[in-house]
Amino acid sequence: MLRKLFVVGLLCIFALNLAAADMARDAVADEDAGYALLESLVLVFAEMAEKGTGGYEKVNNAAQSLMADLEKAKAQEKVDSVFYARYHRILLIIKLTIIDEPYDPEGILDSFIAAQLNEFIDDVTGIEATLQPQEKRGIGAVAGAIAEEVLNLHIYLDGSKNRDKLIKKYQFWLKQKKSEEKK
Secondary structure (H helix, E strand, C coil), rough: HHHHHHHHHHHHEEEEHHHHHHHHHHCCCCCCCHHHHHHHHHHHHHHHHHHHHCHHHHHHHHHHHHHHHHHHHHCCCCCCHHHHHHHHHHHHHHHHHHHHHHHCCCCCCCHHHHHHHHHHHHHHHHCCCCCHHCCCCHHHHHHHHHHHHHHHHHHHHHHCCCCCHHHHHHHHHHHEEEEEEEE
């Protein structure tokens, strides 16, 4: 049951983010590593949702593969430390969400998982999450927060390309303001 809920939740995430993946492809003809990583994340889970596949092993393997790609991009300095940390956190949240009874039958991780998921949801959405340990997986809220974070990372990548222009723009405004104050 949990697996089905997880897949349905991820379908919602990635259906929303397929448009972001298409925008990433258009934004960079030569797909930078960050855009490619976001697209991979979206497409892997969208495929699982479309086919109705998933479950711990499949999702875990996908997360491990995505992490290996992230590590490779970081080693080649194709992603910065901000992107790395935030994408890594998405993968961490996915892994925490799929931990199922057979892997933690005593519920030792329940409080930890609920706290991490609540913190992630709060950080990304600004809405105080109230998942309790017994409902630690809160698929809907987690799926929405992951979708929001994928979009935020896409916007971060777009902004990084324009960073120098933005700095010059703000410096210009500051110079104008100072010159007006002197008058």
